[in-house]
Amino acid sequence: MLKKPVHVPHVMPEAYDYKKPVPFSRAMRVTLPGATLLFVSGTASVDEKGTCAFKGDLKKQAAKTFSNLSEVLKAGGASWKDVVKMTIFLRDMKDYDEFNLVRNAFFRKIRLSPFPASTCVEARLCWPDLLCEIELTAVFEE
Secondary structure (H helix, E strand, O other): OEEEEEOOOOOOOOHHHOOOOOOOOOEEEEEEOOEEEEEEEEEOOEOOOOOEOOOOOHHHHHHHHHHHHHHHHHHOOOOHHHEEEEEEEEOOHHHHHHHHHHHHHHHHHOOOOOOOEEEEEEOOOOOOOOOEEEEEEEEEOO
């Protein structure tokens, strides 16, 4: 088994480089015989400076989150077609319909099929300005 962290400094700094450092990797790529797994940490609307982008705007935060996730997948050698599971964390479940509009539009745009397994939960997120966060698991062959 080979395990390697994935970095996307052009999109988001590492969490351990934040003003208040947090010890986790953006993603962990695990290579096994016959398959590679990519475990993507909870990702949100964070900009290249490590701050929350689009405060107060769920749709823009969700779109930025999907964009950030796309970059993490790419850096890990995967794509959305390899995503088998996503977990969505919303600050307030009342935002689910609005979030789902963004997710549906994104999946249509990239022509994703089949859709990954998915769970959505209401959660207190780590920063008060974040309205959504998503973690992913991807499985692929090289």
